[in-house]
Amino acid sequence: MYRTAWRFAVGVEVSVEGLTKSFGSQKIWQDVTLTLPAGEVSALLGPSGTGKSVFLKSLIGLLRPEQGSIVIDGTDILQCTSKELYEIRQMFGVLFQDGALFGSMNLYDNVAFPLREHTKKSESDIRKIVMEKLELNGLIGAENKLPGEISGGMRKRAGLARALVLDPEIILVDEPDSGLDPVRTTYLSQLLIDINAQIDATILIVTHNINLARTVPDNLGMLFRKQLVMFGPREVLLTSEEPVVKQFLNGSKIGPIGMSEEKDDSQMAAELAMKEAGHHDGSQEVSGVVPQMQATPGMPVRQAVGRRQARVRSILHTLPPEAQQPILESLGDDQATQVIPAYNDSGAESSSWSHG
Numbered sequence: 001m002y003r004t005a006w007r008f009a010v011g012v013e014v015s016v017e018g019l020t021k022s023f024g025s026q027k028i029w030q031d032v033t034l035t036l037p038a039g040e041v042s043a044l045l046g047p048s049g050t051g052k053s054v055f056l057k058s059l060i061g062l063l064r065p066e067q068g069s070i071v072i073d074g075t076d077i078l079q080c081t082s083k084e085l086y087e088i089r090q091m092f093g094v095l096f097q098d099g100a101l102f103g104s105m106n107l108y109d110n111v112a113f114p115l116r117e118h119t120k121k122s123e124s125d126i127r128k129i130v131m132e133k134l135e136l137n138g139l140i141g142a143e144n145k146l147p148g149e150i151s152g153g154m155r156k157r158a159g160l161a162r163a164l165v166l167d168p169e170i171i172l173v174d175e176p177d178s179g180l181d182p183v184r185t186t187y188l189s190q191l192l193i194d195i196n197a198q199i200d201a202t203i204l205i206v207t208h209n210i211n212l213a214r215t216v217p218d219n220l221g222m223l224f225r226k227q228l229v230m231f232g233p234r235e236v237l238l239t240s241e242e243p244v245v246k247q248f249l250n251g252s253k254i255g256p257i258g259m260s261e262e263k264d265d266s267q268m269a270a271e272l273a274m275k276e277a278g279h280h281d282g283s284q285e286v287s288g289v290v291p292q293m294q295a296t297p298g299m300p301v302r303q304a305v306g307r308r309q310a311r312v313r314s315i316l317h318t319l320p321p322e323a324q325q326p327i328l329e330s331l332g333d334d335q336a337t338q339v340i341p342a343y344n345d346s347g348a349e350s351s352s353w354s355h356g
């Protein structure tokens with residue numbers, strides 16, 4: 001296939017503009033605009049029920065937003081023919097929450113399935129690829145097990161092995177931590193970072209795991225109250241004073257996000273008063289740009305980091321002065337003590353980050 005020749009160069013950019021999705025009269029989100037930078041790892045955050053999974057399913061054409069565009073490799077998947085959509089879908093590897101394995105097939109056959117379905121490869125070629133992906137995911141020895149006979153963590157890894165067999169340029173991962181303990185979640189995150197280092201695929205992770213959000217992706221986006229509140233490089237969101245972003249990344253009760261979708265001003269004031277009176281809600285405030293998970297030593301250099309940092313440097317002067325210093329420190333710049341005074345408080349915009 002023609003794509004294979006440049007597959008390992010850089011992943012593919014996914015450009016979403018003005019996207020709106022409703023089910024009947026229920027609007028899930030509206031006017032979502034963001035670009036997943038090619039070859040970088042991005043995460044979409046948001047409280048439960050804000051439509052993160054709906055967004056992910058929209059990107060591969062499983063759900064159809066009623067407005068906007070999703071341009072992948074030059075094709076708007078909301079306007080294209082079903083044949084074009086079928087081709088575009090082959091660029092994706094998707095890991096659904098439970099691994100979405102076929103219960104009656106052993107792991108080997110589950111992982112081999114896309115190769116048998118979508119390619120004309122011989123069984124011996126298929127075997128080579130399947131065993132390589134099983135090994136990458138630490139599943140050698142479990143090939144003959146049925147999904148029902150293994151743990152949730154193994155099912156996830158098998159789902160990831162299957163998502164990788166067609167060498168995807170875009171990998172979508174729905175809640176990698178669901179059903180996993182923190183240690184297994186870290187292993188899975190490491191696997192995603194290492195895969196990005198190896199094949200430079202564009203990766204989108206949907207999650208509400210704040211530790212993963214702070215340490216794994218290059219870019220973060222946040223859905224809240226039917227809007228994309230913000231999307232941009234991790235440096236920008238981790239230093240953001242935007243109340244929803246700050247509250248979410250700290251897992252705190254203090255802020256606009258409540259137990260249910262709506263939280264009124266009186267409740268916010270009461271919670272703030274409790275905090276000021278010394279009540280601790282168990283959250284741990286983390287400020288600044290915490291170190292990012294690196295690729296395992298021995299892996300290729302992760303090109304995404306350099307590309308993202310160059311982008312951050314180019315927009316640094318548009319960011320609030322208080323954010324500039326910790327960002328410069330995180331970038332390892334000598335000029336860490338210099339703050340560039342050109343910040344425009346009226347809401348500077350740049351193509352690489354957006355603030356809704």
Ligand SMILES: Nc1ncnc2c1ncn2[C@@H]1O[C@H](COP(=O)(O)OP(=O)(O)OP(=O)(O)O)[C@@H](O)[C@H]1O
Nearest residue numbers: 023028046047048049050051052053054055206208
């Ligand atoms: N096929 C569907 N038909 C009708 N409503 C749907 C459908 N899929 C999702 N929804 C609704 O869309 C809303 C968003 O669901 P979604 O699963 O995307 O949220 P989420 O942000 O991923 O939540 P969580 O973090 O809890 O997984 C929910 O109210 C859900 O009921």
